Amino acid sequence: MKNNNSITLLQIEDIHKEFDDLEILKGVSLSLHKGEVLVVLGPSGCGKSTLLRCINGLEKIQSGDIKFKDKSLTHKNTDWQEVREKIGMVFQNYDLFPHMTVIENILLGPLKVQKRDKTEAMTQAEELLNRVGLLDRKDSYPRQLSGGQKQRIAIVRALCMNPEIILFDEVTASLDPEVVREVLDVILGLAKQGMTMVIVTHEMGFAHSVADRIVFMDEGKICETADPDTFFTSPTTERAQHFLNIFQY
Amino acid sequence: MNVDWNFIINSLPLYKEAIWITLQLAFWGILLSIAIGLVCSVILYFKVKGLESIVRVYIEVSRNTPLLIQIFFLYFGFPKLGLTMSASTCAIIGLSFLGGSYMSEAFRSGIESVSKSQIESGLSIGLSNVQLARYVVIPQAFSVSVPSLGANCIFLLKETSILGAISILDVMNVTKDLIGMYYKTFESLVMLVVVYIILLLPLSILLTWLEKRVRYAEFGN
Amino acid sequence: MQNLGINAIFEGRNFQRLFEGLVITIEIAFISIIIASLLGIAIGLSRTTKSKPLLIINRVYLEFFRIIPTLVWLFIFYFGVTTALNVDLSGEVVAIIVFSLWGAAEMGDIVRGALQSLPKHQLESGKALGLSHFQLYRYVLIPQAIRRTLPGTINLATRMIKTTSLVVLIGVIDVVKIGQQIIETSRFEFPSASFWVYGFIFILYFIICYPLSQISKKLELKWNS
Numbered sequence: 001m002k003n004n005n006s007i008t009l010l011q012i013e014d015i016h017k018e019f020d021d022l023e024i025l026k027g028v029s030l031s032l033h034k035g036e037v038l039v040v041l042g043p044s045g046c047g048k049s050t051l052l053r054c055i056n057g058l059e060k061i062q063s064g065d066i067k068f069k070d071k072s073l074t075h076k077n078t079d080w081q082e083v084r085e086k087i088g089m090v091f092q093n094y095d096l097f098p099h100m101t102v103i104e105n106i107l108l109g110p111l112k113v114q115k116r117d118k119t120e121a122m123t124q125a126e127e128l129l130n131r132v133g134l135l136d137r138k139d140s141y142p143r144q145l146s147g148g149q150k151q152r153i154a155i156v157r158a159l160c161m162n163p164e165i166i167l168f169d170e171v172t173a174s175l176d177p178e179v180v181r182e183v184l185d186v187i188l189g190l191a192k193q194g195m196t197m198v199i200v201t202h203e204m205g206f207a208h209s210v211a212d213r214i215v216f217m218d219e220g221k222i223c224e225t226a227d228p229d230t231f232f233t234s235p236t237t238e239r240a241q242h243f244l245n246i247f248q249y
Numbered sequence: 250m251n252v253d254w255n256f257i258i259n260s261l262p263l264y265k266e267a268i269w270i271t272l273q274l275a276f277w278g279i280l281l282s283i284a285i286g287l288v289c290s291v292i293l294y295f296k297v298k299g300l301e302s303i304v305r306v307y308i309e310v311s312r313n314t315p316l317l318i319q320i321f322f323l324y325f326g327f328p329k330l331g332l333t334m335s336a337s338t339c340a341i342i343g344l345s346f347l348g349g350s351y352m353s354e355a356f357r358s359g360i361e362s363v364s365k366s367q368i369e370s371g372l373s374i375g376l377s378n379v380q381l382a383r384y385v386v387i388p389q390a391f392s393v394s395v396p397s398l399g400a401n402c403i404f405l406l407k408e409t410s411i412l413g414a415i416s417i418l419d420v421m422n423v424t425k426d427l428i429g430m431y432y433k434t435f436e437s438l439v440m441l442v443v444v445y446i447i448l449l450l451p452l453s454i455l456l457t458w459l460e461k462r463v464r465y466a467e468f469g470n
Numbered sequence: 471m472q473n474l475g476i477n478a479i480f481e482g483r484n485f486q487r488l489f490e491g492l493v494i495t496i497e498i499a500f501i502s503i504i505i506a507s508l509l510g511i512a513i514g515l516s517r518t519t520k521s522k523p524l525l526i527i528n529r530v531y532l533e534f535f536r537i538i539p540t541l542v543w544l545f546i547f548y549f550g551v552t553t554a555l556n557v558d559l560s561g562e563v564v565a566i567i568v569f570s571l572w573g574a575a576e577m578g579d580i581v582r583g584a585l586q587s588l589p590k591h592q593l594e595s596g597k598a599l600g601l602s603h604f605q606l607y608r609y610v611l612i613p614q615a616i617r618r619t620l621p622g623t624i625n626l627a628t629r630m631i632k633t634t635s636l637v638v639l640i641g642v643i644d645v646v647k648i649g650q651q652i653i654e655t656s657r658f659e660f661p662s663a664s665f666w667v668y669g670f671i672f673i674l675y676f677i678i679c680y681p682l683s684q685i686s687k688k689l690e691l692k693w694n695s
Contacts, residue, residue, distance in 0.1 A: 058369055085375040095370035099388045108384060109374035161374055313628070313679035315635035318646070318672050325653070326665035410539035414639055421541065428549055438550045441542055449537045 007034040008070075009165060009196055010055065015064030017050055024050045025061070026220035032165070035194045039207045039228075042217035043243060048200045051217070052167045055198070056080075056087045085114060088163035092170045094154040096142040102129075103138040106157045114161065121160070128156045132186050148179025155186055166190070168199040184210075204247050208232055216240045256433050257440060263427075264444060267420040271448075274337060274417070275406045278344025282405065283398070285345055286352025293353070294360055308350040317411050319343045324415045336415045344405055351401045359394030360386060392463040399456035403449060410445075420444050478656040478663035479670055487652070491645030492674060498562060498644075499631045502569035506630075507623065509570065510577020514585065528578065535575040541636050543568045548640045561642035569630055576626050577619075584618035585611075617693045624686035628679050635675070645671055 010032035017025040024047045032038055040048045053059040055066060057073070057080040066073045073083060096105050103125060110121040129135040132152040142150055151171055158166055168187065172180040184206045191197065191210050201207055207214065207228065214231040216224040216239075224237045235241050289304045311319075320343035324336060334342070363386050371385040413421035420441060427437040479485055516524060535543070547564045551557075559567075588611060596606045638646040649667045656663040 056373060058372065080372075081375050081377055084373050089373040091366060091370060091373075093366055095366045097367065097370070097385055097389075099392075109376070112380055112384065113375040113377075157374065309680060309683075310676060313632075313683055314672050314675045315632040317635040317638075318668060318675060321646070322665075322668040322672055326668045329662035329665040407537075407539040410541045411636060411639075421545070424545065434549050434553045438546050441545065442538060445538050445542060453537065 008032070009034050009068065010198075011065075011067040011070075012051075012055070013065045013067070015054060015061045015066065017047075017054055017059060017061045024220055025054070027064070028217075028220070028222055029064075030215060030222065030225070032196065032198065034164075034196055036196055037191045037210055037212045038198045038215055039211035039213070040198065040200045040215045040217060041202075041204075041207060041243070042223075045219075046217040047220045048217050049169050052089070052169050052198060052200055055165075055167060056084055056089050058089075081113070085109075085161055086163055087165045087167065088158035088161055089167040089169065090151070090154050090158050090171050092173050094142075094147075094150040094171075096150055096153060096157070098142050101139050101141055102134070102145075102153050105142070105153065106160050109157070109161045125156070125160050128159055129153075131189070132156055146179060147175045148182050151175060151179075151183045152186055155183070155190075159190075165196045165198065168197060168201070170200050170202065172201065172203060204232070204244075216243070218243070253433060253436055256431065256436050260423075260427060260437070260440065263423050264420060264440060267418055267423045268444060268448070270417065271406075271409050271412075271419045274340045274344065274412065274419075275409050277341045278348055278409075279402050279405050281341065281345035282348025282352045282401070285349030286354075286356050289349065289353035290356035290360060293357060304353070308353060311347050311350040316343055316347050316408050317414060319346060320412070320415055336412075336417050339415060340409075340412045340417055344408065347408070348401060348405045351404065352398065355394045355397030355401055356390070358397060359390035359392075362393040363389045395463050396456070396460050399452075399459060403452055403456065406449060406452065407445075476666040478652060478660035478666060481656065481660075484652050487648050488645055488670070488674075491643065491648035494562070494642065495634045495637075495644045496631070496678070498565050498569065498637065498642075499627070499634050502566050502573055503627050503630060505566070505570040506573025506577050506626075509574035511581055513574055513578030514581020516578075532575045532579060535572050540568065540572060540633050541639065543572065544636060544640050561637055561640045564640060565634070565637045565642060569633070573626060573630060577623065580619050580622040580626070581615070583622075584615045587618060588614055617689075620693075621686045621690040624682055624689070628682045628686070631679055631682075632675065645674065 323339040
């Protein structure tokens with residue numbers, strides 16, 4: 001959809017990551033352009049979540065480089081707080097703060113981290129809540145919401161920081177099947193508006209419709225990269241074929 | 250059984266005096282314990298180099314030795330090193346020394362109850378460590394710590410019963426003196442028990458109520 | 471060097487006497503723990519009855535021992551009960567009685583907690599497999615109940631050992647009392663004896679209690695995962 005927008009937001013160069021002597025990422029490189037939606041697929045343990053967590057600094061890499069807008073993030077002095085304002089993340093278990101209401105959850109970042117004006121932030125928050133259809137729940141507590149609602153709030157919370165990239169880590173994996181759709185629709189909406197995203201998911205149909213590019217990982221390496229049509233109909237590598245077969249009955 | 254009510258009434262002022270002393274010592278002991286506990290739990294959480302091992306040793310030593318010996322050591326032993334402290338000072342130091350490690354455990358269990366994913370969630374909206382502590386960790390840790398903190402306060406108040414051993418005029422000593430001087434064993438012991446019930450029962454009920462309140466706020470039921 | 475206080479500990483029979491005192495301390499704790507455990511198991515099992523009055527008595531008993539400090543109980547029995555019943559009980563016997571009652575109350579609570587925390591579905595799957603009532607208890611419930619009570623029991627034992635230090639205040643010649651005697655008699659020769667003697671007793675208690683608390687922790691870790 002938007003490959004002629006040539007601003008490279010993220011450049012990942014040959015990164016290696018290990019946990020307790022076990023190498024999880026064995027040399028991963030990729031680049032992400034503005035407005036692009038990347039979907040990362042692969043079997044469990046291939047390192048896709050780890051890759052995401054390295055991008056916003058929740059995990060440290062042992063070698064290689066990650067560049068955000070041409071500035072390296074692997075310096076000792078990288079201010080990850082600043083980076084995380086620009087690179088947001090939504091988790092599988094939503095992790096809303098249970099002791100705060102929905103609106104408090106959403107406004108915490110904008111008000112305390114970005115020190116924005118309260119009225120301005122509130123307006124944006126309400127507008128975003130309205131877009132996902134949850135404006136009437138703004139004073140509820142997370143425990144009063146369903147899984148699908150919580151996940152949509154988590155997305156709004158990330159959006160309210162005005163990030164340039166959003167990372168989605170298997171955000172529908174913990175949800176009941178009926179509510180998966182309402183969350184995926186929100187993400188599809190974001191894609192249409194041109195938000196740059198990296199999505200890790202198991203929802204193949206969704207991956208096909210939302211992605212500009214599919215990145216297939218296996219055993220810590222990128223195995224194959226292709227546009228969605230090519231990938232799902234005629235994958236070139238054997239491992240990709242094997243993986244896709246799992247989802248056919 | 251003849252209860253000498255006159256005796257009881259006449260002894261009330263003595264007991265009042267003693268209760269006041271006990272409460273004061275307990276108050277300072279508890280306050281300092283909480284302060285020490287907070288500092289220790291922060292040190293343990295952030296794994297401050299050097300201090301972390303000192304804190305761990307402190308906790309093990311204070312939890313595995315009796316308070317009586319601790320204050321005997323302070324009151325009778327330290328003067329030989331040239332450091333003489335009043336009985337009250339020894340009492341407060343002893344209570345805080347012991348209480349500090351108990352409070353630190355209470356804080357620690359609260360802090361650790363906040364899951365790693367909550368922390369990551371806070372990090373990913375750009376919160377600094379201080380902001381994380383203030384907005385995410387402490388509010389949630391608090392409700393988990395409250396029962397233990399309360400139980401520790403009750404525990405420390407009970408431990409004040411041994412302070413009489415270093416000549417503090419607390420209710421135990423008053424009772425002992427009354428029994429020794431007037432042989433009114435029954436009346437004195439009854440008053441002693443009543444004093445402790447008055448001191449501790451309200452506190453215990455308050456604690457249960459507080460626990461329920463806090464749990465409601467957290468979980469809404 | 472001659473008058474260094476620490477030598478007070480090693481002078482004459484002092485060291486042996488200290489250890490004899492320690493033996494008394496441990497004896498009191500040990501006997502009390504055994505009695506408390508037996509009583510406690512009985513109490514804990516009885517907590518599962520439906521009889522309201524029994525439950526209330528149990529509850530009051532536990533709360534009484536929780537609210538009133540142990541030293542007060544020692545006083546009550548040492549001064550009060552002896553006067554009331556006109557018997558002459560030694561400090562040791564009073565200590566054992568009080569500690570056993572206190573320990574039984576706590577053990578009862580620990581046992582009750584352990585029994586209540588056993589997952590019900592284990593009972594059901596056991597029954598589904600055709601196990602008899604007795605077999606259920608023997609192979610499923612009791613081993614698990616023991617696991618759940620052991621850390622609490624060891625913790626109680628540790629607390630009891632620390633509390634035995636109080637018996638010196640009702641005249642028992644335990645390690646603390648002997649320490650005080652040594653300090654008294656060494657007043658001239660070793661004026662700084664009090665520091666070293668109390669310090670030594672301090673370390674003795676630590677040596678006994680620390681391993682116990684470590685065992686309790688390890689057991690808890692091992693069985694909680």
